[in-house]
Amino acid sequence: MPRLRLRCDRRCLRALAAQALLLAAVAGVLAWLAGNAGAKLAQQGIASGFGFLGKEAAFAISEHPIAYSPADSYARALTVGVLNTLKVALPALLFATVLGTLAGIAQLGRNWLAARLARGYVEAVRNVPLLLQLFFWYGLLTELLPLPRQAWSPLPGVFLSRRGLMLPAPAGEGWGTLLAAAALGLAAALALRAAYGRVRRGGGALAALLLAPPLAAWLATAGTRAWSVPALQGFNYVGGTTLSPEFAALLLGLTLYAGSYIAEIVRAGILAVPRGQVEAGLALGLSRAQVLRLIVLPQALRAIVPPLASQYLSLVKNSSLAVAIGYPDVVSISNTAINQTGQAVEGIAIIMAAYLSVSLAVAALMNLYNRRVALRGATR
Amino acid sequence: MAKRLRAAAGWARTHLFAGPWDALVTLALAALLAAALPPLLRWALWQAQWSGDAAGCRAAGGACWAFIGEKARFILFGLYPPAEQWRAALAVGLFLAMAGYSAARFRLPAAGWALTAAACGGLLAGGVAGLPAVPATQWGGLPLTLLLTVLGLAGAFPLALLLALGRRSRLPVLRALCAGYVELVRGVPLVSVLFMASVMLPLLLPGGVVIDKLVRAQLAIVLFVAAYMAEAVRGGLQAVPEGQDEAASALGLRWWQRQRYVVLPQALRVALPALVGIAIGTFKDTSLVVVIGLFDLMTSARAALADPRWLGFSAEAYLFTGTLYFVLAYALSRYGRALEARLAAGEGE
Numbered sequence: 001m002p003r004l005r006l007r008c009d010r011r012c013l014r015a016l017a018a019q020a021l022l023l024a025a026v027a028g029v030l031a032w033l034a035g036n037a038g039a040k041l042a043q044q045g046i047a048s049g050f051g052f053l054g055k056e057a058a059f060a061i062s063e064h065p066i067a068y069s070p071a072d073s074y075a076r077a078l079t080v081g082v083l084n085t086l087k088v089a090l091p092a093l094l095f096a097t098v099l100g101t102l103a104g105i106a107q108l109g110r111n112w113l114a115a116r117l118a119r120g121y122v123e124a125v126r127n128v129p130l131l132l133q134l135f136f137w138y139g140l141l142t143e144l145l146p147l148p149r150q151a152w153s154p155l156p157g158v159f160l161s162r163r164g165l166m167l168p169a170p171a172g173e174g175w176g177t178l179l180a181a182a183a184l185g186l187a188a189a190l191a192l193r194a195a196y197g198r199v200r201r202g203g204g205a206l207a208a209l210l211l212a213p214p215l216a217a218w219l220a221t222a223g224t225r226a227w228s229v230p231a232l233q234g235f236n237y238v239g240g241t242t243l244s245p246e247f248a249a250l251l252l253g254l255t256l257y258a259g260s261y262i263a264e265i266v267r268a269g270i271l272a273v274p275r276g277q278v279e280a281g282l283a284l285g286l287s288r289a290q291v292l293r294l295i296v297l298p299q300a301l302r303a304i305v306p307p308l309a310s311q312y313l314s315l316v317k318n319s320s321l322a323v324a325i326g327y328p329d330v331v332s333i334s335n336t337a338i339n340q341t342g343q344a345v346e347g348i349a350i351i352m353a354a355y356l357s358v359s360l361a362v363a364a365l366m367n368l369y370n371r372r373v374a375l376r377g378a379t380r
Numbered sequence: 381m382a383k384r385l386r387a388a389a390g391w392a393r394t395h396l397f398a399g400p401w402d403a404l405v406t407l408a409l410a411a412l413l414a415a416a417l418p419p420l421l422r423w424a425l426w427q428a429q430w431s432g433d434a435a436g437c438r439a440a441g442g443a444c445w446a447f448i449g450e451k452a453r454f455i456l457f458g459l460y461p462p463a464e465q466w467r468a469a470l471a472v473g474l475f476l477a478m479a480g481y482s483a484a485r486f487r488l489p490a491a492g493w494a495l496t497a498a499a500c501g502g503l504l505a506g507g508v509a510g511l512p513a514v515p516a517t518q519w520g521g522l523p524l525t526l527l528l529t530v531l532g533l534a535g536a537f538p539l540a541l542l543l544a545l546g547r548r549s550r551l552p553v554l555r556a557l558c559a560g561y562v563e564l565v566r567g568v569p570l571v572s573v574l575f576m577a578s579v580m581l582p583l584l585l586p587g588g589v590v591i592d593k594l595v596r597a598q599l600a601i602v603l604f605v606a607a608y609m610a611e612a613v614r615g616g617l618q619a620v621p622e623g624q625d626e627a628a629s630a631l632g633l634r635w636w637q638r639q640r641y642v643v644l645p646q647a648l649r650v651a652l653p654a655l656v657g658i659a660i661g662t663f664k665d666t667s668l669v670v671v672i673g674l675f676d677l678m679t680s681a682r683a684a685l686a687d688p689r690w691l692g693f694s695a696e697a698y699l700f701t702g703t704l705y706f707v708l709a710y711a712l713s714r715y716g717r718a719l720e721a722r723l724a725a726g727e728g729e
Contacts, residue, residue, distance in 0.1 A: 019553035026557060040583050052597055097549050100620030111402050112395035127709035129664040129700045132678060136702065139685075168703055289401075320569035344579045348572060351702040356567045 034113075037345065046342040053078070054329035060337055061328045063244055074337055081333035084355055088247060088327070088359075089319045092254035093312055099255060100262025105292070107267050120262065131321050133257060137213040138249035138325045148236060156228045159237060166230035174221030181217035184208045246327035250319065250344065259314040265311060269304035270296055309366035313359050320355075330354045360378040403668050434690050449694045449701045451684040453620040455701060458520015458680040460500060467511065468523045471500040475526060483715045486722065510671060516594055520675035520703065528601060528676065532658055537601035540609035544717035545639060547614055570596075573600045578672040597669050605662050616651030617643065656716035660709050667705075677701060 008016070035371035041048060057077040060071050064080045065087055105117040125133070142162050146152055151161035159166040189210040215275050230240030322329035331351055338347035397403040417506025430449070437444035448455075457465045478496040482488055494611065504523060507513035511530040519527070546558035565573070577600035585591070591599075620643050648655075667678035675683070681701040685694050 015551055019551050022551075022557070023553055035578075037583040040587065043587075047695050110395065111405055112408050117409060123710065125494070127660070127664075127706045127713065129678065129705055130668040131697055132666045132681075132702050135678075135682070136695065136698040139698065143692055171683065208609065215700070284579050288399075291478060317569040320571040323571060324668075331575075332537065335575065336578060338575075343574075344583060346578050348580060351562075351572045351575075352568050355569060355572070356564075359567050 001278035003089050008244075009011075041342075044342065048343065048345070050346055052337075052341045052343055052346070057337070057340075060339070061333065062326075063242070063328060074341075077333050077337065078330065078350060078354075081328060081330035084327065084333075085319055085329040085354070085358075087127045088254065088322065088329070089316045092251055092258065092319070093315055094250075095255040096262055096315065098259035099259035101266050102265025103259060104270065106307065107263065108270055121256075122260045122263050123215040125256050126264070130257045130318055130322055131252060134249055134321055134325055137252050138245060141245040141249055144182050148232065151232075151237075157227075157240070159230060159232075162245065163236065163242070165235045165243040166240050167243070168227045168229045169239075170225065171228040172224045172226045174223070174225035177216045177221050178195070178214060178225070181213040185213040188213075244327070246322070246325050248324050249325055250327050253317060254319060257318070258311060261311050261314075262308065265304055265307045266300070267298035268307075269302075272303040273299045298373070305366065305373055307369070308362060312362050313368065316358050316362060317355060394428060422710070434693075437693070439548035440690065444690075444693045444696055447690050450690070450698070451687075451697070452621070453466050454521075455677070455684050455697070456521045456609065458524065458675040458683075460520055460523070460595075461514060461518065462512060464506070464512065467503045467514075468519075468521070469504070471503040472523055472526065475500055475530075486719070490627070505685055516592065519594075521680045522677050524675060525663075525666050525677040528598060528669065528674075529659075529663045531598055532605050532666070533661050535598070536605035536609050536662075539606040539612050541600065543606060543610035544617055547564050547610065562575035562607045562610050566611070570600075570604050571671055572603045572663055573666060574672050576600070593672065594674060597672060597674050601662070601666065602666075608658050608661070609655065611649065612651045612654035615654060616647035619650040620646045652723065653716055653720045656719060658713050663709055663712065664705065678703065679696045 010248050013147060038048075052075050056071055057074045059077070060070050061068055061077060061080055063084065065083045066076075066080060068076060103118040103121060106114040107122070145160060145162045148159075148163050149162045151159040153159050157168040189206050192206060192209060228239045228241075230237040230242075256325075269325040277295055277299065278291055281295040282288070286294065318329040319329060323332040323335060326332070334347045334351045337342050341347075396406045397469055421705075422442065424443050429440045429442060429444050429446050431446050433446070434444070451498075453462070453465060455609050457468045460468050460476065472500055474496055478492060479603045482493075502508050503511070504519060505514060505516070518624060543558045543562055546554050549555050573596060577596040581591065581599070624646065625638055630639040631639065633641065666676055669676050670678045670682065673679070681697045683688075683696050
């Protein structure tokens with residue numbers, strides 16, 4: 001048995017030395033920067049470390065998915081920020097995917113009018129900065145809409161004004177029970193499908209499993225469910241829930257912008273499917289819609305999913321432009337915290353940690369999906 | 381005539397009404413256009429005010445293009461002294477002419493660009509040839525946007541080359557450092573990098589050293605763009621067959637020579653379309669300096685809106701500024717397409 005020998009000739013020694021030197025240089029620069037920052041912070045009497053997270057934030061946040069008041073801690077304020085980021089980024093992701101897919105397909109379709117409109121939309125939106133579009137929508141929403149007193153009410157209980165869109169909101173514990181029951185039904189139905197594969201006959205059982213729990217909960221909780229309807233009191237609306245103009249402008253801007261990029265990705269993906277595939281499908285007697293759904297899209301997905309994943313990531317990062325129109329996302333709230341405490345290093349670290357974790361989560365999910373649509377053996 | 385009509389009907393049948401669904405889509409879109417276009421045109425053209433003051437605009441109820449007429453110079457050049465604005469305009473004109481010339485010829489004449497850069501710098505800064513000096517704090521509008529874009533790209537390019545080569549190095553420490561930098565920067569939004577440059581950079585430098593806000597923002601853009609560019613270049617490097625490097629090695633070329641003469645020229649050619657895409661993105665992204673208060677095109681449009689005499693014309697200001705961005709970005713994207721077609725045809729020499 002040959003003895004394992006660790007030998008290092010001159011070249012290998014040189015490589016080792018170079019790397020050690022490089023590491024030392026990088027560490028030296030970082031230490032120098034940290035030393036400077038430490039000295040300056042000490043001079044200005046600014047604390048360091050994450051102790052400030054437990055202290056009282058003492059600033060108001062205009063919209064908060066969870067209960068929040070200025071007396072709460074910085075940690076809670078930042079949690080509100082992260083939730084606000086997710087609250088706008090996730091729906092935008094969904095809408096942009098739908099819009100982008102439609103616009104991408106329309107550009108290649110037979111319908112001349114749809115193709116032209118889709119092309120115009122993509123070119124107009126892609127070549128203008130997202131920030132400008134956000135300002136535009138925000139300006140439109142806050143200048144054109146009526147004042148709260150003259151709010152436009154398309155449906156009873158729904159009011160549209162410069163303060164945003166006021167909607168009736170569910171109130172009472174009954175709704176929580178109902179939601180839990182619906183989730184239970186869905187989980188049971190999914191479990192059944194997973195256990196028996198695609199059910200051909202037992203569709204009725206599946207539907208019963210899906211619908212029975214929420215139906216039972218609906219009847220059981222009838223007394224504890226109610227609607228909170230917005231009503232004008234003084235200069236503002238009380239009750240119900242509000243979609244603020246900031247949220248609406250951000251959602252609209254992000255959706256349209258990301259949608260135009262997704263449209264290009266979808267278009268390129270479809271073009272990557274050989275023309276013969278479509279012709280063969282048509283020759284087999286499939287309709288055009290069937291060819292698109294059964295032949296083109298499954299193959300196009302392989303080319304679409306990887307760039308789509310990076311588009312999703314940039315959508316999440318782009319949601320940070322919220323700070324420019326005053327939507328309290330995680331960047332905006334960290335910024336306020338930095339201004340109040342002076343702890344810039346920690347604040348920036350929190351922003352980075354928040355985005356890196358969201359990015360990693362989205363990337364992991366998309367990789368999982370990519371493995372499902374990719375050619376067998378291609379990813380291994 | 382009848383023949384023409386028949387042809388038109390035939391075209392409509394295949395392009396608009398090829399099936400029940402197609403017809404439905406066409407009708408829905410046509411209805412949408414019919415509902416949206418007339419009010420839009422009425423606002424933008426027929427009821428628009430082309431001259432006069434804000435009161436006249438409000439009375440007319442249409443778009444207030446008079447506002448743009450009043451503010452166009454301010455939006456384009458920001459706080460640059462009005463008497464000297466011809467210099468800023470000339471610098472932008474020179475730059476665009478040179479860019480157009482280079483794009484049409486598909487090459488970057490180094491001497492011409494050095495001359496253009498010197499001329500633009502001299503025109504903007506002044507202090508030479510009898511031009512009064514204008515400090516950088518007064519630069520603004522379109523010249524500043526272009527400056528941030530061009531210097532950002534020019535500064536990021538060498539850094540990106542080093543990062544991309546480093547990420548493919550045989551030395552594991554170098555590889556890890558480069559990959560770590562690229563992934564870290566790509567994981568965070570530009571807004572946070574800009575905040576970092578404006579808040580944290582002053583902290584990181586030794587006491588007494590002060591860097592201008594413009595330089596800090598420029599540095600942030602360079603560091604940010606370099607990470608994305610490095611990935612584009614790495615993509616190009618991966619497309620160069622291994623044998624090229626081995627052959628160059630067999631010819632006795634050293635590592636730097638191999639990269640300089642054999643690997644990079646081929647890799648950059650593949651990476652060019654992606655690099656043009658990054659250039660467009662950088663041009664649009666410079667608008668984010670609004671959050672740290674630099675006076676670029678986006679900020680000057682916002683500042684024009686804050687004039688108390690002309691409140692409430694944000695749509696006009698953003699349409700005007702958006703058109704400026706669109707024209708330049710669209711031109712760049714057409715150039716990217718042309719470049720791609722040329723490279724695909726294999727006549728890039």
